[in-house]
Amino acid sequence: MSNSPSQGRLLAIGELAARSGVAASALRYYEDLGLIRSERTAGGQRRYPRGTLRRVAFVRAAQRVGLSLEAARTALARLPQDRAPDTTEWNEVAHTWTLHIDERIAELQRLKRKLTGCIGCGCLSLRKCGLYNPDDIAAEKGPGARYLHGEEPVRPS
Numbered sequence: 001m002s003n004s005p006s007q008g009r010l011l012a013i014g015e016l017a018a019r020s021g022v023a024a025s026a027l028r029y030y031e032d033l034g035l036i037r038s039e040r041t042a043g044g045q046r047r048y049p050r051g052t053l054r055r056v057a058f059v060r061a062a063q064r065v066g067l068s069l070e071a072a073r074t075a076l077a078r079l080p081q082d083r084a085p086d087t088t089e090w091n092e093v094a095h096t097w098t099l100h101i102d103e104r105i106a107e108l109q110r111l112k113r114k115l116t117g118c119i120g121c122g123c124l125s126l127r128k129c130g131l132y133n134p135d136d137i138a139a140e141k142g143p144g145a146r147y148l149h150g151e152e153p154v155r156p157s
Contacts, residue, residue, distance in 0.1 A: 010039065010047035020056040027056070035059050035073050037081070054084065065097060066104050 017024045030036045031046070036055050038046040055076060062072035075093045079085045085093070141151060 010049060011052065013038075013046045013048070016048050016052060016056070020053055020060075022056055022060065030056065030059060030069075033069055033073060035069065035076060049082075051082070051084075062097070065101055067097070067100060071100070 011019070013024050013027055016022075016027055020027075022030075027036065027048075028046075031038060036048065036052050036059075038048045038052075041047060058076060058079075059069070059072045062075065063069070067075075075096060078093055079089055
């Protein structure tokens with residue numbers, strides 16, 4: 001195996017962890033999920049192609065914009081394993097990310113509007129006060145913060 005980075009030297013898991021800033025345990029988890037792949041030495045040690053650094057950076061970027069690891073895996077499956085993506089390939093994935101980010105922004109804006117009237121009681125099942133949820137009527141609609149999920153409170157008569 002060559003020690004020259006330009007000749008495609010494989011990286012040990014410790015090296016990949018140090019270079020990527022991702023813990024070795026997370027790299028093993030990424031591998032279990034199919035986000036990255038390694039080769040094994042005769043002694044069973046993991047060795048990663050240098051391009052794995054790019055794939056790990058991609059996964060971290062996906063997480064940063066709020067994508068799940070499953071969504072990152074789906075996106076990575078659309079990109080080549082053995083080379084950097086070309087402009088067209090990357091733009092297709094970036095478009096998907098843009099749609100996801102727009103959906104998240106809209107969701108956060110809805111949540112912000114709902115919380116504007118909150119007085120900080122922490123109940124999250126009330127819209128403004130106990131008058132909107134007498135005897136915990138919201139609980140009958142199911143678990144969680146029903147009014148924050150978009151349901152309208154029943155106005156008392």
